[in-house]
Amino acid sequence: SYELTQSPSVSVSLGQTATITCSGLDLGDKSVCWLQQKPGQSPLLLICRNNWRPSGIPQRFSASNSGNTATLTISETQAMDEAAYYCQAWVSTTPYFGGGTHLTVL
Amino acid sequence: QVHLVQSGAEVRKPGASVKVSCKASGYTFYTYGIHWVRQVPGQRLEWMGWINIGNGHTDYSQKAQGKITISRDTSTSTSYMEVSSLRPEDTAIYYCARVGSNWEFDYWGQGTLVTVSS
Numbered sequence: 001s002y003e004l005t006q007s008p009s010v011s012v013s014l015g016q017t018a019t020i021t022c023s024g025l026d027l028g029d030k031s032v033c034w035l036q037q038k039p040g041q042s043p044l045l046l047i048c049r050n051n052w053r054p055s056g057i058p059q060r061f062s063a064s065n066s067g068n069t070a071t072l073t074i075s076e077t078q079a080m081d082e083a084a085y086y087c088q089a090w091v092s093t094t095p096y097f098g099g100g101t102h103l104t105v106l
Numbered sequence: 107q108v109h110l111v112q113s114g115a116e117v118r119k120p121g122a123s124v125k126v127s128c129k130a131s132g133y134t135f136y137t138y139g140i141h142w143v144r145q146v147p148g149q150r151l152e153w154m155g156w157i158n159i160g161n162g163h164t165d166y167s168q169k170a171q172g173k174i175t176i177s178r179d180t181s182t183s184t185s186y187m188e189v190s191s192l193r194p195e196d197t198a199i200y201y202c203a204r205v206g207s208n209w210e211f212d213y214w215g216q217g218t219l220v221t222v223s224s
Contacts, residue, residue, distance in 0.1 A: 001168075033210050035151075042201060042214040043151065054212060086151055090209055093165065095141070097151040 002091045004098035011104045018074040020101045022087030025068060030089045032070040034063055037100075038083045046085075047072070079105050108132040110140075110202055110215035117221045123190040126218045128202030135183040136160045139205050142176060142187045144198040145217075156205070157185060192222045 004024045012018035022032065033048040047053045047063045060075045070087055082105045087098040113127040128140060141156040155166035157176045164176050175188045185202060199217040206212040 031209060035211065042217055043203075043211070044214075045210055045212050048208065048210050052208070088151075088211065094167070095153045095205075095211070097143075097153065099150045 002089075002094075002096045004087055004089060004096050006085075006087060006098040006101045008099070009102045009104065011106055012074075012077045013106045014079060015076055018077045018081070018103055018105075020072040020074075020085050020103065022070045022072075022098045023068050024070075024089060024096075027068050027070050027089060028066045030065075030091070032063070032065050033088045034061075034070075034072045035086045035088060036083045037086065043086065074103075077103075077105055081105060108204065108213045110204060110213055112200075112202060112215040112218045115219040115221070117223065118192050119224055120193055120222055122192050122222075123188060124192060124220050125186055125188040126200050126202075126220070128185045128187075128215050130183045130185070130204070133204075136180060138207075140176075140178065140185040141203045141205055141211070142174070142185075143201045143203055143211075145201065146195075146198045151201075154187070154200075159185070189220070192220075194222050196220065197222045 006022050031049045034046045035043040036046050037043045062073045064071050084100045084102050086100045109131045111129045116124045118124050136159045139156050142154045144152050154170040157164045178185045199219050201217045202215040203211045204213040
């Protein structure tokens with residue numbers, strides 16, 4: 001088994017930069033993706049390694065991963081960014097998800 | 107446009123089973139695996155298992171082994187997940203998701219709420 005740990009909640013002021021972290025043993029050696037989930041919706045893929053984003057995801061979302069910590073950074077945070085954010089990593093052929101961080105935009 | 111469309115909400119009594127479907131469109135079905143993930147409302151996403159659509163090979167999490175069965179019908183581009191011996195704690199939203207060529211969960215179904223209650 002493998003554990004990915006996220007803080008349950010983060011707050012950010014409108015227009016400021018939000019930072020959400022995910023920790024796991026040797027996480028920097030693994031490919032990490034981030035997903036966004038709004039209430040009542042399915043998860044949405046945001047960004048993966050090398051800052052690859054699916055079409056339609058704004059450049060405000062960026063990611064890094066080193067050591068035991070992966071970080072999702074949201075620049076110029078908007079009200080629409082209020083959601084839960086999950087990190088996801090593979091260990092061999094098994095995917096693991098973090099516990100999720102709820103982002104509140106003040 | 108890729109779409110994964112799941113079957114509707116289900117209510118079952120404890121001890122019963124349920125089979126959820128996930129119909130894919132917009133891509134060549136057998137070229138990507140389909141994974142199943144569940145989420146108890148308000149809690150984390152939990153991977154349950156997956157199926158290689160091309161050869162039908164399945165793999166399950168330790169927790170889901172013996173509890174779920176994943177299958178596919180290539181003629182209808184549909185994957186199925188059957189959950190047996192349901193208990194109230196199996197009440198959750200069950201999602202199917204496609205994993206893309208770079209191992210990313212790139213498309214998700216809309217989720218199916220399964221409620222287990224006597």
